[in-house]
Amino acid sequence: MRKILTLPLSLAFLSLACNQAAAFSTPANSEQSPIAIAIHGGAGTIAKENFTEQQEQAYRQKLEEAVNTGYKVLAEGGSSTDAVIVAIQILEASPYFNAGVGAVYTYDGTHELDASIMDGATLEAGAVSGVKNVASPIALANVIKDRSAHVMLSGEGAQDFAKEQGLELVDNSFFDTPHRKLQLDKAIEKLHQSDEKQNDKAAYQNLDTHFKYGTVGAVALDKEGNLAAGTSTGGMTAKRFGRIGDSPIIGAGTYANNQSCAVSATGHGEFFIRYHVAADICARVQYQNISLQQAADTVVNDVLVEAGGSGGVIAIDSQGNIAMPFNSKGMYRASKKLGGNAEVAIFKSE
Template sequence: MTSSTSSKNDFALAIHGGAGTILRSQMTPEREAAYHAGLRRALDAGRFVLADGGTALDAVTSAVMALEDEPLFNAGRGAVYTSAGKQEMDAAVMDGRDHAAGAVAGICGPRNPVLAARAVMEHSGHVLLIGESAIEFCRHHGLSFEEPAYFYTEQRWNALQETLAMRRSGAEDQDESRKHGTVGAVARDRHGNLAAATSTGGMTAKSPGRVGDSPVIGAGTWADNETCAVSATGHGEIFIRYAAAHEIASRMRYAGQSLEEASHAVVIDTLAPAGGSGGIIAVDRAGNVSLPFNCSGMYRGVVKGDGKLLTAIYDEPLIEYSKA
């Protein structure tokens, strides 16, 4: 678990690239460096917006777009496959200023699902659009689309084949990272406003049509200027049942808990015993950041006004990762 504090007029951005069973024994130095580099690129994208006085909403959108463009993470270009060999992506954004929110589920085609979610928020009277209707909405509003080949990665396809083979043999998939890979970002801008964004390809070999917590406002995504902004990555069904993101904000609002106290209570004391493996990133209205998780690792990073890009993967402190 990691937390940090910002000065009153500073900005803060936290990101995640999914959580689960991330074993050092299966991580080459080259691959580990690639993950850190991908996290840094996303942090830089959001930092650029915030350092220029931009909004938290623009910052989280930019950071998540960078993560969606990185095939290492399970969102956008790196999305996993359903049991039918298709890709179905979900995303959500929420603005802490007025609780404006937009989300999409079960889509494939828009290059950046987070932009699809934002389009729903800004250009419709709805919060959540799904499937073909959501795709047509995105076409109507001029979003960039890609062909299926753009979203194909050998790693994700092979993961599907391995999972299906285990199911046929009656074995259980022990790789938690295949069950809840997600990307997300939360931010506080220099004006004191909060925002959150989350994007995912879902669970490897999930049933077609399954939707997890990422696009469910209050479960995997939440932002409220009076309390906090949250983006989750975990076993979506459990996060939905416990309204995980909103529960953190509720503990702060009604029980007077700090961000660290509330996020720890939800992730460690509530979700873990219920089988809700995963974690969250959160920032409060003062710029404090909390990044708890209840599994062996979570790809994560933080940047604040000093410009230092801090990242981590395992149960370890955030570090200014060397490019060498």
């Protein structure tokens, strides 16, 4: 009799364990999910009066191109990760944004690039920081996610890995743009005029208007119900000493989990690191049983504002809801959902 009772009990525990594992690794919806994507091209001192009509139109067209290209991947049955990558690569290749071509300059007049990506279905993630010669940092982050035993690689080691994996390498001047060089010159001049020359922290806080947040990112939900998030950046104008911001840090600038949401952040990275912004939003959705919009608004417009942090996020949940709050003057952003047209915005009033 004891053996007869033991066998079903063991099977019951095995079934329970398998069900729990499946609940974590597979989407909540058994049917196909409503596909959706959102992108950003950075937040900061973005005011309409600083744009000509032609400049504004150029930014809007590039944002629309990126979001439509990412959405096309989803519509054709591609993964959320693939959609995130192709959308970000369009922005990395554009001189309008602070990622890839158009990345800001370091204090020493070079470019140091960061990126990260995360798969919400598996929680696999890849990140890269401080690379100078990789044409597409988001592509390297994804290869790290898929082929490296590590989550984050940096500097020369990351570049060696990129070469080993056959990624495109370029000279650092590939990322040069005249308007970013002008920003660097102005930033260094302001730093030299600062009364806080011996206090790096205070000097850079006084330089806030020259940080030029232009980090790019994307979040997506695919037909299988899987979420993904990615972020790519050139960092902060005139950064020194190998500074790394939030963009390559999982939980700060990038986070994705099918049980809650996917987030990509942009702004003054030091605050996003301290308050683990991306993961905090997803944790609020998962454990407080509140909407994505409420969670994102609370973190961006309450927590960060109280701390003195400027910037914004794009976020998407497993139902395809999108939130894009920011507390700065503007944020380059766009989104597209199933059955809808691309929605593009830049300024606070939109």
